Amino acid sequence: MKKQQELAEVQSSCWIESELASCKFNDARHGKRLRKLLAQLSENIGGSIPWASQDWANTKAAYRFFSNPRISEEEILGGHFQATRARITAAGGAAVILMLHDTTEFTFHRKDTAPVGILHKSYTRKNKKGRPLHYTVCGILMHSSLAVTSAGLPLGLAAIKFWTREQFKGCNALKKKINPTRMPIERKESYRWLENLRQSTALFRHPERCIHIGDREGDIYELFCAAQELGTHFLVRTCVDRLAGDGSGTISEEMKHVPLQGLHRIEVRNKHGKVSDAVLEIRYRRLVVLPPIGKQKNYPPLVLTVIYAQERGQPQGRERIDWKLLTDLPVRSVLQAIEKLEWYAQRWKIETFHKILKSGCGAEESRLRTAERL
Numbered sequence: 001m002k003k004q005q006e007l008a009e010v011q012s013s014c015w016i017e018s019e020l021a022s023c024k025f026n027d028a029r030h031g032k033r034l035r036k037l038l039a040q041l042s043e044n045i046g047g048s049i050p051w052a053s054q055d056w057a058n059t060k061a062a063y064r065f066f067s068n069p070r071i072s073e074e075e076i077l078g079g080h081f082q083a084t085r086a087r088i089t090a091a092g093g094a095a096v097i098l099m100l101h102d103t104t105e106f107t108f109h110r111k112d113t114a115p116v117g118i119l120h121k122s123y124t125r126k127n128k129k130g131r132p133l134h135y136t137v138c139g140i141l142m143h144s145s146l147a148v149t150s151a152g153l154p155l156g157l158a159a160i161k162f163w164t165r166e167q168f169k170g171c172n173a174l175k176k177k178i179n180p181t182r183m184p185i186e187r188k189e190s191y192r193w194l195e196n197l198r199q200s201t202a203l204f205r206h207p208e209r210c211i212h213i214g215d216r217e218g219d220i221y222e223l224f225c226a227a228q229e230l231g232t233h234f235l236v237r238t239c240v241d242r243l244a245g246d247g248s249g250t251i252s253e254e255m256k257h258v259p260l261q262g263l264h265r266i267e268v269r270n271k272h273g274k275v276s277d278a279v280l281e282i283r284y285r286r287l288v289v290l291p292p293i294g295k296q297k298n299y300p301p302l303v304l305t306v307i308y309a310q311e312r313g314q315p316q317g318r319e320r321i322d323w324k325l326l327t328d329l330p331v332r333s334v335l336q337a338i339e340k341l342e343w344y345a346q347r348w349k350i351e352t353f354h355k356i357l358k359s360g361c362g363a364e365e366s367r368l369r370t371a372e373r374l
Helices: 002-020 028-043 049-053 056-067 073-090 171-175 191-201 221-230 251-255 334-345 348-360 367-373
Strands: 097-108 118-126 132-149 154-163 210-214 233-237 262-269 275-289 302-311 322-327
Touching: 002 028, 002 073, 028 049, 028 056, 049 056, 073 132, 073 154, 097 191, 097 348, 132 191, 132 348, 154 191, 191 210, 191 221, 210 221, 210 334, 221 233, 221 302, 233 334, 251 275, 251 302, 262 334, 275 334, 302 334, 322 334
Parallel strands: 097 210, 210 233
Antiparallel strands: 097 132, 118 132, 132 154, 233 322, 262 275, 275 302, 302 322
16 A cells, blocks of 8 residues: 555656756746646645645745746646647548637635625525525636547646636626627627637648537637638537528528438447437538628638537437537548537536536635535
8 A cells, every 4th residue: 555655646746847847937046936736736625725735835845836926827737738739640631620618617705795796696585575696606716728649538738728707797787788699709709719729729830630629608709700710620519590602591400401421320328327329310512601790890700620420319307418519620421420429529528627626626615614604
């Protein structure tokens, strides 16, 4: 047991050194402190900083490190990004790399929300008159980009962005004042998708090998244009029925005329862990997709491939699979369409990564505990 523990400590130390080898701090002492912090936290995963530090001197040093205005998240994560780049290079010159993008929230319970930031409003219960008792949820948001191989092997983070909301307003209230389709993307919260797209692509010596994958939140026309400018590719689940062809119809209207082109059988696991078979009907077509009407002067039409994968019948105990994917990659056969579906299925790995951060590593305060305190 003692030898196993010593071996684990050596492996942890080697990993920390390899991940931080390319970190660059203006003060060398900051690099030493970061190495010590990672060693302490890795030995007490899920524990608080005081628990991991073990004594007041190390605890105080840790809080000073995190509150130091001369230390940025770019400096802390720079070494890991370079380590990710090395693993991408080691994967092979012809290998396809999937870049998984997603956003998550870290919620915390604080009486004063100003130092942390506001996420949204929620409620715990109803009062005696049946009205909901609202409270403000505070915390930070994180948009991360995780590089994996086409087989699903994680290679590390390639980009990350943290932010908070200074003021929370409901979407319906905002729509009364501004037209979201005509607002520049730089003024929207969704601009983080473009920032991470550029940062993660910059790690590649061959951006044409990278496929950026996102859920319906990533269905952003500006992102499609940015990917084309950078020479990289994307595969996104679409939620917007965009204009297509000559502009007289939409994507869904064009796809109505596409015949069934193949079937694909997969195994699906519901939220209770029960496995069942599903038969997907596959349709695909190359279309000219137009930008939103309010932005047609700023962005060109794009030739994209639409892939529809819809489950036959209505399953019991889970939602019916209905994927509508949009990609700039050509699809000339059912096998190539199935390949893109398998790539998109890897997207759940970034959700698992966020779950490990929040639940396994204790990076988020439990929503249940938060509600119980109010």
